Amino acid sequence: MTTEHTSTGLIGKSIRRVEDPILVVGKGCYVDDIQLPGMLHLVFLRTTYPHAKIVSINTDAAKSMAGVVAVVTGEDVKQLNIPAAPMVAGQKIPPHPVLARGAVHEAGVAVAAVVAQSRAVAQDAANAIEVEYESLPSVTDAEKALEPGAPLAREELDSNICYIATKKGGDVDKAFAQAEHICRMHIASPRQVALAIEPRGIVVNPEPMGQGLVIWLSTQAPHRVRGDLATALGYPEHKIRVIAPDVGGGFGSKGPLYREYVLACHLALKLARPIKWVATRSEDFVTTIQGRDQAMTSELALKKDGTMLGLKVRVVANLGAYLYSSTAGPPQRMMAMAPGSYQIQNCHVEVVAVFTNTTPTGPYRGAGRPESVLNIERLIDKAAKELGLDRLALRRKNFIRTDQFPYRTGVGVEYDSGDYTKSLAEAMRLSDYDQLIRERDAARSRGELVGVGVSTFVEPSGGAGFESATVRIERTGEITVLTGSSSHGQGHETSYAQVIADKMHVSMDHVAIRHGDTMAVQQGVGTFGSRSMVMGGGSMALAADRVIQKARRIAAHLVEAAPEDVVQAEGGFAVAGVPEKKVTWRQIAAAAYGGRVPPGMEPGLQETVFFDPRREAWGFGAHVALVRIDRDTGKPTIETLVLVDDCGVVVNPMIVEGQVHGGVAQGLGEALREQMLFGDDGQALTGTLMNYAVMRAGDMPRLILGETVTPNPFNPLGVKGVGEAGTNGAPPAVANAVMDALAPLGIDHIDMPYTAPKLWAAIQRAEGRATSSS
């Protein structure tokens, strides 16, 4: 049995997590658990107007309340803005003040802030602030925002367009001219709320005498946030220490620097007191970046035999009212994988990114991948139906072949490796696909609404810059790894320890993985985009290799052998063929720090690597779903769900499966029930858990997981990411199953989420019974 006490063969083993003993007894430390002497509490007053001029703010009553230490408005902190982060050429970047100045552009923006001795008193004071607004016209739908005469979401600009970006390849006009069939589709990816169960929060402690700022932050990217914070505050970056303690989930939404953090730091410095701010759930709903909200219009050109000739996609992406550092990203990501797993060399993909008076969007588990997969996979099912071809045969015919990797796609992106036919075959085997089809057909003949759907998808992981690792042999021979990754549920302390322990032939209890502290850890990037094992694991593997190289030479010196005759052994090194001539890591460390290294060698034993392979890792998968729709109520039930994912070499299968489970739950939420809705008046209609419906334990179908393993040829560990697999592949499989179920009724298209009322209405309309709703 492989446990954390084994020293080799740890890769591929489901070792129990080392993080868990503390967490299961309630001794974790999340931001809100931190209490500092003299700590004050920050509460915001937020507007309910989606777009309005601020006419006046009266803070007198608030300021005079007992226990209130400070009340500030936008005018008091004019210098505080979220730094602009241009991601795309020609991108319009309207002002993003930390506290609204002059106008508000989304319901939920803060117009004033109160610092008080308790949160309750601060809330009382915030409620006593009087604000007068003059309402301005607002727009919440991105496609509507592009119509002539639409209200300007940002009155400072002359249009609602933030940027237009294009990716293209080949000759799309020629391809379409040669087309024997063109399949057209419009599909919307509904806006999602990340809803990490821990709301966002920060504690700031200003060190005395201006030495610096110590910040505890619920974040996925401590170094990045530190950098942006320094810019926003005009404060020296190297004097800011950002600590990510235990972080209760993120899913992309805890990546950027948020307004509240800037203000908390500013006030902490000004008042020379520690300050805490933690979002309420309602606050978190409207201030944390939301996901998706892309509307895609596509045309796929094919020959009658199913050969795909060309693809045109126009994406209208709703960015919300303000830009955070990552807001511009997801539509870009969508473009980068628009042709999916297929050989479509003639592509033209355009993104029109639009401002509206809604909560800003940004990366949320998938971050553009789910939108892209949804688009191409639905489009292909539709094309198959129109051409009378088998959906799977159409896919197989156009898959990128294994001998074509690395493959440059029609949008100019290179996929490193893959075997899509194998993945699909495994999904078909695991789901007993032919049997599912027979079941569907039998149900159909009885007039029941049952459908089978498949999605075959690629998913890039890694990227977004470098990642860093320091592997340090301590004076005692123990191993410390400092990683720029920032675990918030991913179990890095376990899986990274497996990687290092395996490499260095020690048991895991000799390895400590440290992360989430900008003072302790070298400049890093963070955990998002399924990048950590690829980038964090890759960087530490390389650092470990360097340490091993140096340690080998020290070991050789200690046993008076040639370095080439010294090999790794359990717990250290030994002379090849002479296992008794052994040196332990402890002895090597003692020599390294005790002045007994070979002549000419620098003392010490630690290596730092900044790893940037300059390419992403292309995981892939195939998901299969069988869905039954109750005619009486429209309720969809997923009766079969099979998920085959390929993330290259698997370090800890248990952790990988957990990531797939979680991603699938969020993906099913997206497919069946989650949608962030704004009313015409710009108010959040689904701004609490009372009406934003995440999946519960009783809502989940049984999940059948499978895998293929296609090692990443460009990574020291052969790994790819997997964290977003569930959200990328499951919704399109379900969507295809739902549409398959409704196909006999002639229903052509319905957007997610597939709620019972929506499906019921579609069935009524299709069967000629008028309904008033759409």
Place this chain on the structure above:
Amino acid sequence: MAAEIEFAAIPIEVTVNGQKHQATVEPRTLLIYFLREHLGLTGTHVGCDTSQCGACTIQLNGRAVKSCTILAVQANRAEITTIEGLARDGALHPVQEGFREKHGLQCGYCTPGMIMTGVSLLEENPNPTEAEIRHALEGNLCRCTGYVNIVESIRWAAEKMGGKNVSR
């Protein structure tokens, strides 16, 4: 003669994890903040403001309840168990063990609430079916795990605690 209405400071006596505490609280102090801030028991978490997410679940007089929807004054003379009070003499409760064995947690934030609900379930129903476990978790939300291994963790604990016929 009706009692006096108190606005500022109400004395309460609460037994938490076997230890008696006397405190004075404002009427508006929620039980969860009493536990977290007055008693420093931060293992119970706040995840929402509409009594949905269950991260605040504790046992009060033997029943699983949401401590965010109870006033501290309502807990006067009550016996409370929080996540910190489950392990005895360093030995984990089987449900805590189950979460470790079966990877029932990722970020850990919903976990104390999940464990408390699991403990209460098994106290009432030592042989729950999978459907019964899922039904019992209706008041506990998780965004990380998809619930698969949470259910497995509780099932593992049920078997360890001697429940037989823990069927699918």
Place this chain on the structure above:
Amino acid sequence: MFPASFGYVAAHSVEEALQLLTRQGEDAKLLAGGHSLIPAMKLRLASPGTLIDLGTIPGLRGVRIDGDTLAIGALTVHADVAASDLVRQRLPGLAEAASVIGDVQVRNRGTIGGSVAHADPAADFPVILTALNASFVLQSMSGTRTVAADDFFTDFYTTAMTAHEVLTEIRVPLPPAGSGTAYVKLPHPASGYVVVSAGVLVTRRASGSCASARVALGGLGSGPIRAQGTETGLQGKSLTPEVIAAAAAKAAENADPTEDTYASAEYKRHVATVYARRAIEAAVERAVTRNS
């Protein structure tokens, strides 16, 4: 997340609670389980000046038989109503309703009296208690009166109670032999509250025909509504699947539900007929098996 300040007093008898209510007037609210009131106060949708805690009053909990009536103390928590052998055997529809309120934790604190007095149009108890022809015992300084469920739920969050009354007991007539009760619910996927629900009490003669039927629907108006067309469609008739289906089809005749982010009015009206049918079928099946 943090309620506004308020005063608190723990009552130790119903009389004391009534005295306090009178003294404090409009600004005081009674606190039972707190699972409707406290969430509202946390969001500052309600900010009463005083809370009078009924939870400290002994003798208001428990389920007992009182002659031909099932009597439930107003402070009985939902979990105890759902688990009560008396309720499960004699009025399974009531146990069903109690068992689908909220979740486990909510059921361990929320009280039947609190639910009834709060009269949330999306709550479960008002619907089933209307179907079961329950009545509510209201105590005031001047005595006690009993109001039937049919007359109790007058509007959204509004009942026949005055501001100077305490609800002390819920009384449900024990149905005659050959009766069956059932409650089915379409819950909102987020909140778990009622989108549409149906509570049914049907009494069946040995011959198989319907002696009487009460069908109450939730989620279709400001409070529970009686599906009179459905009741008429059952009364006196043989309780066959066809009769039940035809009667259920009339369930939403008088209904004027509001549209929300989840369901259209039309959907609610349609699903009401589906759930009415399911509830009637379940009640009839129980009536058949309990024909003694």
